[in-house]
Amino acid sequence: MSNAHDDDLVARLQAGDQAAYAQLVEEHAGKIYRLALRLMGNEADAEDVLQETFLSAFKSIDRFEARSSLSTWLYRIASNAALMRLRRKEPEQVSVDEPVERDDGELIPRQLFDFCCLPEEDLLREEARAEMQRAVDELPPSLRSVFILRDIEGLSTEETAEALDLSVSAVKSRLMRARLKLRERLSQYFSHGSAISEAR
Numbered sequence: 001m002s003n004a005h006d007d008d009l010v011a012r013l014q015a016g017d018q019a020a021y022a023q024l025v026e027e028h029a030g031k032i033y034r035l036a037l038r039l040m041g042n043e044a045d046a047e048d049v050l051q052e053t054f055l056s057a058f059k060s061i062d063r064f065e066a067r068s069s070l071s072t073w074l075y076r077i078a079s080n081a082a083l084m085r086l087r088r089k090e091p092e093q094v095s096v097d098e099p100v101e102r103d104d105g106e107l108i109p110r111q112l113f114d115f116c117c118l119p120e121e122d123l124l125r126e127e128a129r130a131e132m133q134r135a136v137d138e139l140p141p142s143l144r145s146v147f148i149l150r151d152i153e154g155l156s157t158e159e160t161a162e163a164l165d166l167s168v169s170a171v172k173s174r175l176m177r178a179r180l181k182l183r184e185r186l187s188q189y190f191s192h193g194s195a196i197s198e199a200r
Helices: 004-014 018-040 043-063 070-089 120-124 126-137 141-152 157-164 168-199
Strands: none
Touching: 004 018, 004 043, 004 070, 018 043, 018 070, 018 141, 043 070, 070 141, 070 157, 126 141, 126 168, 141 157, 141 168, 157 168
16 A cells, blocks of 8 residues: 555665654654553653664565555554563553453443543543553553554554554454553543542
8 A cells, every 4th residue: 555655665665765764753752652651551662662673673674565555664663662662561461362251251441430421621630541541551561552443543454454464354353452451441440530529
């Protein structure tokens, strides 16, 4: 899924055009850094992932075959770099194949408090945004990367699959698990907050 802009830029990169390298960084550094920051959770690691992403891209540009867009290719490199770092930091992760399940074995959240209809000001509170970020940070890296690319960065299911080198069905499965975990985690937060409000 290439386009004329990508084709021209790749041709210049492969020819060793220094201006093309600067252009690649200028056009993509912001979103790659944002992705890295969301995956890693701190600026220092995000900057390392950003640098590693572009170094890897420059080294392997001759092997870029335009089967995906430049943007998706860079997302893949950044995701891989971030996940490698996260695995080194957190060797004991929950298996991605382990289902999100209740004690009775059903694949649903333990709590179904409906926080979709809370007043907008509650959802936009700084505290609520921080809680959402904590909930995303607590996802296993393999689920977090799918959720961030698909639901936060807005990539399509197919683009997310391409970026993470997964099948479309694997993306859908991991996204469902991530959303269930987040729903359960945030249901606990909002139901607790609701109980506090009623007690006042």
